[in-house]
Amino acid sequence: MVILTSVLTTGALTLTACGSRDNNGKSGDSGNTTVVIGVDAPLTGQNSATGLGIQYGAQIAVDNANKNKTVPGVTFKVKALDDKALPATGQQNASQLVADDQVLGVVGPLNSGVATQMQQVFATANLAEISPSNTNPELTQGKNWQTKKVRPYKTYFRTATTDEFQGGFAADYAYNGLKKKKAFVVDDKQTYGAGLSKIFKEQFTKQGGKVIGTDHVNVGDRDFSTLVTKIKNSHADLVYYGGQYDESQVLTKQLKDGGAKIPLFGGDGMFTPTYIKTAGKAAEGDLVTSIGVPVDTLPAAKDFVAAYKAKKYPGDYGTYGSYSYDAATAIIKAVASVVKDGKVPSDARAQVVDGVQKANFEGLSGKIAFDQYGDTTNKQLTVYQVTKGDWKSVKSGTFEPKS
Missing domain, CATH: 3.40.50.2300 (Response regulator)
Incomplete structure (x- = not known):
């Protein structure tokens, strides 16, 4: 993908520590706190079949978390942005997600070339980013990964092997x-x-x-x-x-x-x-x-596939849908370790990054855990x-x- 000569370095916007938000995101002493999980993928045009699978994979994870009250006092929402498989658009979307103080984690992007233009924006804001599909080794291990692996950004993770x-x-x-x-x-x-x-x-x-x-x-x-x-x-x-x-x-x-x-x-x-x-x-x-292994061979994925079909979501769930679900779930679990009684600490984003790094659970696609580079430990x-x-x-x- 085209490498831009400048990268936006938007400052981190933090959430208020006092009070909570109702379902409209307004500050208040009653009702739920709204936490947003951003999604970036090509939702129209080039690569959109797989991009939509990413969007709705994350959506099902959020729906399940809300239904099961996974994080008491928190209602999760998805904010999906279309990058059209263009690096410059992905960079703009990253800045938009950073500017929304309710966003505590991002799933995406689909394309490795788009990721190269988003990573620094999220890193500057201490905002966790988990791609379900990026496979270029440089994203986690640096440009000289074949001779010396160095992690460029501690906020970047992926559930796809390289x-x-x-x-x-x-x-x-x-x-x-x-x-x-x-x-x-x-x-x-x-x-x-x-x-x-x-x-x-x-x-x-x-x-x-x-x-x-x-x-x-x-x-x-x-x-x-x-x-x-x-x-x-x-x-x-x-x-x-x-x-x-x-x-x-x-x-x-x-x-x-x-x-x-x-x-x-x-x-x-x-x-x-x-x-x-x-x-x-x-x-x-x-x-x-x-x-990974075929999604239809994983017992844990059966409910996911059934839900995707029942809701008649567009796109292809079979390629990255379960990996997107697992990425969103890793963010949700990290939020659960950070938000107590609906209260969001001022350094919530940085704490979520730490929480994602410590992820260790059985996902739809297998074991979800990340190594020292932010790469999945699942190499299937x-x-x-x-x-x-x-x-x-x-x-x-x-x-x-x-x-």
Whole structure:
């Protein structure tokens, strides 16, 4: 994603320690205190199917907390902002959330490139941010993460494991599971896609495979005829794509229509029913990696899936919905340790950050806990393949990168 030259450093706005708020957020001595959990994701346009899954995953967590009175004296609300998958918009949204003194934590964003422009805004305000989907290692471990890991921001966490594992897991399965030896690697030039492709290339080569061609596309591209010709002429037996479903669902169709009957393999940015719906029969046999294990195999997630369907929420809950639910739950649990009898201390945001760091509970997606970098300790991954028009899991496990 585009890296802006300036980052807004909005000062922290603190909540009053005296009195409480009613449900309209007004100060008073009776009624509930309102605590807001912000959500930032693409809710329209590019990547919106997965973005809406994030919004409503968090919403269900909030609904459950209110129904169960998880934090006595507190009513939770969601404030969802649309970043349109644009870093500059995400930065503006971060400033807007910081300026709302009822916001004690934020779920999001979807895109790693957007996160790069939000992190410092939240850090300056001591506001906890938990992404259910960011996978770029730099966000938690610094630019030189492969040689020296340094956590840039103590306010940033994620419930998704990183590309270090996801890219390697894909490479291992491509070489040892699919027995593919020659890969053509494409990315969309964005933080997420380029980073994922780089790690796939490194690990595929270390497994014994050969990367026989590379290329890049632009976000929004719809004509891939030149790229299809390159891939066909390379005689690759696999295409690895680093990017989102919006472009890859068109690329795979043009690839198959062009006579290259080879699978397209990508990351969790492709893991949505929209990919199959758009690509049609061309998607058959294509693969993705995604974080965690299949949501429908987790007993704890059954009520979540049922609630999502019953409320007829839009978007795709299967990709990041449960991870968003768990991110919101981590914030809610941290608020529970901070707010007593409906009273919000003046340093509530900083205390919530500390509370999130200490998170340790069973979530919908598995064990929720964070290491010293803010990364999830849950490294489970799954390979899915399009089989008879649906994503079917073919392998779950963990991966240790080859050095």
